[in-house]
Amino acid sequence: MRALVLAFLALALCAPAPAASAADPLTQTIQARYEKLQAFSAGFTQTLSHKESGSVEQRQGTLLFQKPLRIRWQTARPHEETLVVTDREIWDYLPDEDVAYRYPPSLVQDSRSIIQVITGQAALTKDFEIKNEGQDDGLVRLRLYPKDPSPQMVEAVIWVERNTGYIRRAAITDFYGNGNDVRLTSFTPDARLEAGAFSFTPPKGIEVEDRIDHKVPERELFK
Numbered sequence: 001m002r003a004l005v006l007a008f009l010a011l012a013l014c015a016p017a018p019a020a021s022a023a024d025p026l027t028q029t030i031q032a033r034y035e036k037l038q039a040f041s042a043g044f045t046q047t048l049s050h051k052e053s054g055s056v057e058q059r060q061g062t063l064l065f066q067k068p069l070r071i072r073w074q075t076a077r078p079h080e081e082t083l084v085v086t087d088r089e090i091w092d093y094l095p096d097e098d099v100a101y102r103y104p105p106s107l108v109q110d111s112r113s114i115i116q117v118i119t120g121q122a123a124l125t126k127d128f129e130i131k132n133e134g135q136d137d138g139l140v141r142l143r144l145y146p147k148d149p150s151p152q153m154v155e156a157v158i159w160v161e162r163n164t165g166y167i168r169r170a171a172i173t174d175f176y177g178n179g180n181d182v183r184l185t186s187f188t189p190d191a192r193l194e195a196g197a198f199s200f201t202p203p204k205g206i207e208v209e210d211r212i213d214h215k216v217p218e219r220e221l222f223k
Helices: 002-014 025-036 114-118
Strands: 039-049 056-066 070-077 081-085 090-094 099-103 128-136 139-146 155-160 167-173 179-189 207-210
Touching: 025 139, 114 167, 114 179
Parallel strands: 099 207
Antiparallel strands: 039 056, 039 179, 056 070, 070 081, 081 090, 090 099, 128 139, 139 155, 155 167, 167 179
16 A cells, blocks of 8 residues: 555656646635634635545534634534644544543644645645636635645645635545535634633543554544
């Protein structure tokens, strides 16, 4: 499998890239908007699809974001999960399993992760070739091709409000054809967030697995 992945990356690097639209006014609007945006809150619906098995899972929850990269991703359905990201650590709490995992923050600092894309923190013009595909259900659809290919992201698509530059939906496809599609609902920019929104203390009696010094794939998070 490793050889297959390396072969794909070699082909991707050699393949001609689509015409870039780094100067596209909408791309500039997006980056300017998120440079100014300090925080937001939103509901989300998430669709995870597995190409080989054909399985599809739907999830719902809430997302809180605050610069520089503080995140609280709270999945309510079908199973509860709490992901809290700060500049020091990531906590992933699974109450149904009575376990909490602690990871290094570097796992979500790559532009090729769903959380960087959906929060508007991915470096669009630096890390992607961008193709404007026009209107789609009232939003503008942009297809993103990573300049540095990775198994975790072959391509991504974002749906953007033309007038505001806010990203309302993001979908990524990995090397294996699996999809991760996140739509934001009830989006509130510059929301006032509680001081404790990005803190987490493991409840007493649960198992804590500390992986702060271990490299683990980003796909374990936000999926």
